[in-house]
Amino acid sequence: MAGDGSVLGLVGSPNREGRTYQMVTAALEGASRAGARVELIQMADHVVEACKDCLPWECQTTRKCAYPDAAFEHLSVKLLHCGAVVLGTPIYWWDTTGMVKYLILKMFRVYARSAPLAGLPAVGIGIAGGTGNGLVSGLRPVYHFFQMLQMRALEPLPVTRFNWGAARVRAGELGAALAAMTGARQPFAGVEERLLWYDGLPYLGLTRAAERRLLADLTTTALPGNADQAIPRGLAQADALAARGEHLRALQEVTRAYEAGVKVFEGGQG
Numbered sequence: 001m002a003g004d005g006s007v008l009g010l011v012g013s014p015n016r017e018g019r020t021y022q023m024v025t026a027a028l029e030g031a032s033r034a035g036a037r038v039e040l041i042q043m044a045d046h047v048v049e050a051c052k053d054c055l056p057w058e059c060q061t062t063r064k065c066a067y068p069d070a071a072f073e074h075l076s077v078k079l080l081h082c083g084a085v086v087l088g089t090p091i092y093w094w095d096t097t098g099m100v101k102y103l104i105l106k107m108f109r110v111y112a113r114s115a116p117l118a119g120l121p122a123v124g125i126g127i128a129g130g131t132g133n134g135l136v137s138g139l140r141p142v143y144h145f146f147q148m149l150q151m152r153a154l155e156p157l158p159v160t161r162f163n164w165g166a167a168r169v170r171a172g173e174l175g176a177a178l179a180a181m182t183g184a185r186q187p188f189a190g191v192e193e194r195l196l197w198y199d200g201l202p203y204l205g206l207t208r209a210a211e212r213r214l215l216a217d218l219t220t221t222a223l224p225g226n227a228d229q230a231i232p233r234g235l236a237q238a239d240a241l242a243a244r245g246e247h248l249r250a251l252q253e254v255t256r257a258y259e260a261g262v263k264v265f266e267g268g269q270g
């Protein structure tokens, strides 16, 4: 199916003007500046019901949920017809929100086999707006969705309170990149090409320890130049320990640097 050339932004948060809304809006503004038509949908207005596992598996052939679900009908039709999608989720407990997960699971059930979204350009944004934990793990279900539906996903955007400004800029750039891709979907030649494409995306393959190191990095790079020099020294020490195979001590050092960074950040915010 060819898309309609628009960039669709889905806000997977109950907060209508929260951080997810702001970051998805930044991506759509980038797409709009690049000449695309854009549409933003608050998923809170269309909360998909849990898949009830129709048996026999009729939705696979009818391509329609076997049970009445106006929210799924609305969102799936929008996805089927758009030219590109930005899916933003707040991070809840290092994972996506329930409303995002329910959409994903029902999309799998109805469309994973027929793959009508093959080649659809997509970007996932995860907003870990509290501690910042889960900034990558919460994006994995979103990118698993893109992969299973055979979409052509660009790099994920992990967002925390600490890298907010840089992330907004990147969201706009990714929105512009999506705008340039809305003309024609580019399906993968085969499953192997798709697997390698997804393996090539940044962040998603990080270990838990590397994710924490990334969080420490994002938390500390935005600090003012006169912030405590013990923080970068601590991170350098952590990397040296990790290089020597002392992973537990390294991670403890990362945590100390992260916590010191948060303290400075919150002091600066207050």
Ligand SMILES: Cc1cc2nc3c(=O)[nH]c(=O)nc-3n(C[C@H](O)[C@H](O)[C@H](O)COP(=O)(O)O)c2cc1C
Binding pocket: 013, 014, 015, 017, 018, 019, 020, 021, 090, 091, 092, 093, 094, 095, 127, 128, 129, 130, 131, 132, 133, 134
């Ligand atoms: C149930 C729940 C779980 C949360 N879990 C996390 C978390 O694991 N990591 C994190 O950094 N923030 C967490 N948060 C904070 C949200 O990510 C943060 O408030 C974010 O700004 C929400 O996006 P929104 O403003 O669009 O609602 C959680 C919030 C809630 C309500």
